[in-house]
Amino acid sequence: MKKFGGPALFLDRSDINTDEIIPAKYLTEITKEDLKPYLLEDLKLPGFDPKSDKTFGAGAVVTRANFGCGSSREHAPWVFEVNGIHVVIAESFARIFRQNMFNCGMAAIELAPEQIDRLFTFADAADATIEVDVANTTLTIKGGGREESMQFEISPFDKALVLAGGWVDYADSKY
Amino acid sequence: MGMTTAQKIFAAHLVDEPFAGTKVLGIDVVMCHEITTPIAIADLMARGKDRVFDTTKIKAVIDHVTPSKDSKTATQAKMLRDWARRHEIKDFFDIGANGVCHAIFPEKGFIRPGNTVIMGDSHTCTHGAFGAFAAGVGTTDLEVGILKGVCAFREPKTIRINLNGTLPKGVYAKDAILRVISELTVNGATDRVIEFGGPIVDAMTMESRMTLCNMAIEAGGTSGICAPDRVTVDYLWPFISDSFASKEAAVAEYAKWASDADAEYDKVIDLDLSNLTPLCTFGYKPDQVKSIEEMAGTPVDQVYVGSCTNGRIEDLRVAAQILKGKKIAPTVRGILSPATPQIYKEAVAEGLIQTFMDAGFCVTNPTCGACLGMSNGVLAEGEVCASTTNRNFMGRMGKGGMVHLLSPATAAASAIEGKLADPRKYL
Numbered sequence: 001m002k003k004f005g006g007p008a009l010f011l012d013r014s015d016i017n018t019d020e021i022i023p024a025k026y027l028t029e030i031t032k033e034d035l036k037p038y039l040l041e042d043l044k045l046p047g048f049d050p051k052s053d054k055t056f057g058a059g060a061v062v063t064r065a066n067f068g069c070g071s072s073r074e075h076a077p078w079v080f081e082v083n084g085i086h087v088v089i090a091e092s093f094a095r096i097f098r099q100n101m102f103n104c105g106m107a108a109i110e111l112a113p114e115q116i117d118r119l120f121t122f123a124d125a126a127d128a129t130i131e132v133d134v135a136n137t138t139l140t141i142k143g144g145g146r147e148e149s150m151q152f153e154i155s156p157f158d159k160a161l162v163l164a165g166g167w168v169d170y171a172d173s174k175y
Numbered sequence: 176m177g178m179t180t181a182q183k184i185f186a187a188h189l190v191d192e193p194f195a196g197t198k199v200l201g202i203d204v205v206m207c208h209e210i211t212t213p214i215a216i217a218d219l220m221a222r223g224k225d226r227v228f229d230t231t232k233i234k235a236v237i238d239h240v241t242p243s244k245d246s247k248t249a250t251q252a253k254m255l256r257d258w259a260r261r262h263e264i265k266d267f268f269d270i271g272a273n274g275v276c277h278a279i280f281p282e283k284g285f286i287r288p289g290n291t292v293i294m295g296d297s298h299t300c301t302h303g304a305f306g307a308f309a310a311g312v313g314t315t316d317l318e319v320g321i322l323k324g325v326c327a328f329r330e331p332k333t334i335r336i337n338l339n340g341t342l343p344k345g346v347y348a349k350d351a352i353l354r355v356i357s358e359l360t361v362n363g364a365t366d367r368v369i370e371f372g373g374p375i376v377d378a379m380t381m382e383s384r385m386t387l388c389n390m391a392i393e394a395g396g397t398s399g400i401c402a403p404d405r406v407t408v409d410y411l412w413p414f415i416s417d418s419f420a421s422k423e424a425a426v427a428e429y430a431k432w433a434s435d436a437d438a439e440y441d442k443v444i445d446l447d448l449s450n451l452t453p454l455c456t457f458g459y460k461p462d463q464v465k466s467i468e469e470m471a472g473t474p475v476d477q478v479y480v481g482s483c484t485n486g487r488i489e490d491l492r493v494a495a496q497i498l499k500g501k502k503i504a505p506t507v508r509g510i511l512s513p514a515t516p517q518i519y520k521e522a523v524a525e526g527l528i529q530t531f532m533d534a535g536f537c538v539t540n541p542t543c544g545a546c547l548g549m550s551n552g553v554l555a556e557g558e559v560c561a562s563t564t565n566r567n568f569m570g571r572m573g574k575g576g577m578v579h580l581l582s583p584a585t586a587a588a589s590a591i592e593g594k595l596a597d598p599r600k601y602l
Contacts, residue, residue, distance in 0.1 A: 095366055157193060
């Protein structure tokens with residue numbers, strides 16, 4: 001079973017696209033593992049260093065609206081997966097990216113803008129960590145001596161995919 | 176209550192509804208290219224499931240990097256090629272016969288009104304121009320599509336866009352869709368189908384309707400859709416003439432896929448485009464759009480005509496009309512990629528290729544090449560491209576490069592001047 005959560009990586013911008021998550025030039029790789037060094041390589045954000053330990057040590061991403069827009073490339077969820085990031089929390093996702101996450105048995109969690117704002121109040125805490133319980137649809141963020149929990153919703157189908165470990169086995173057993 | 180086209184297609188293809196709100200659909204056409212499919216093939220092999228659900232419903236092409244540029248892309252092509260041979264997939268297009276997926280598959284008559292279509296490519300929405308539900312998916316959905324012929328979707332709501340009036344001279348489908356995206360914003364149609372209708376769409380060719388539907392994803396849309404009509408039937412006639420007594424009979428049959436008059440929409444947007452001017456993007460998102468008058472004079476290093484958005488014959492014709500007898504600016508690199516061999520041949524026969532070359536353009540083989548910076552036509556740091564493609568993300572055509580999205584006419588005018596330029600003075 002995948003572990004959903006870990007040190008939080010805060011990406012404070014909307015419309016972060018698949019080219020920024022994994023540039024197209026790396027789509028020539030034919031294994032997921034080969035993507036590992038290129039996580040968020042072309043993302044330009046104030047204070048964000050794509051090559052830092054903070055990026056590669058993260059276990060959860062918190063971001064704003066329309067995350068993962070652009071390409072259908074599943075390389076975008078995969079580059080998170082091979083780096084141990086199995087959950088992305090955002091105001092909203094592009095449809096294909098969101099489905100790719102669940103199809104891989106990962107979690108794309110949508111929260112209201114106010115809840116995302118609450119999570120961002122932990123952004124300055126060096127020890128900010130998020131734990132996600134998909135079965136009970138709760139998440140807890142800790143950091144800077146504070147702690148906060150919230151409920152989230154995911155569709156029954158997406159939850160089933162996460163718990164089944166992905167869409168291939170689910171579909172092959174059922175259809 | 177009536178139904179939209181998308182609702183009708185969902186109802187006709189429903190295999191299962193495992194949970195409320197999730198529809199598993201049977202898929203009519205599963206399309207594959209060499210970038211997102213090889214990992215699906217490798218995973219199926221690793222799982223001991225190297226099977227395909229129906230060899231006749233799977234279509235495959237090598238188009239993103241072709242001919243291969245290095246050992247890795249050669250391996251990707253080989254994996255797709257070996258797989259297509261192993262499973263006797265007849266509709267496989269390799270070097271000499273290959274073209275940009277969303278141009279070559281419609282050209283071969285593979286997409287019919289009422290179809291469900293998936294591909295591991297976000298611009299699969301292009302095929303909605305035929306009155307199909309066509310959606311881009313990731314590799315895992317593609318893998319399940321290949322193996323089982325099914326795909327799961329949330330039933331999308333539909334946004335109806337009525338394009339009213341008539342398009343002025345020098346203004347094309349590309350300008351219309353840029354206008355629509357600026358209206359909807361980049362995520363305004365997430366989990367929605369964008370249904371295009373109105374007098375302007377009714378009057379459009381299939382090529383122009385494909386340009387419209389191609390960019391539905393740039394507003395977040397699951398698919399674009401146009402109602403099938405006489406124009407659709409005329410385009411498909413070489414492939415369907417054995418199935419119908421007359422074109423009228425085909426039009427009548429396909430009309431069942433059009434939305435009902437009392438269909439319920441999530442939203443209806445009326446846009447009168449009679450006074451629309453040629454448009455151009457200015458930022459790194461497709462909804463950042465200005466008129467060409469505002470953008471004119473911006474220097475460009477490269478002009479690209481091609482892609483699944485605007486590499487079709489009518490696009491080449493309009494660009495060539497502007498380039499005829501002229502030279503592109505010495506500071507500009509002009510690149511033309513006809514989207515398919517058929518388009519290339521027609522362009523040769525009509526003298527369009529001669530016109531492009533005389534003007535100073537480099538003509539490449541059909542490929543997705545420059546559009547996503549994967550092979551030929553990559554920009555250097557700080558360079559600017561006026562492009563007929565569909566996506567202007569930062570670094571899309573090469574790290575540090577800037578892309579301005581515009582119509583083939585505006586691209587041609589910009590090539591002549593070496594800076595973004597209004598095409599209307601050349602028409």
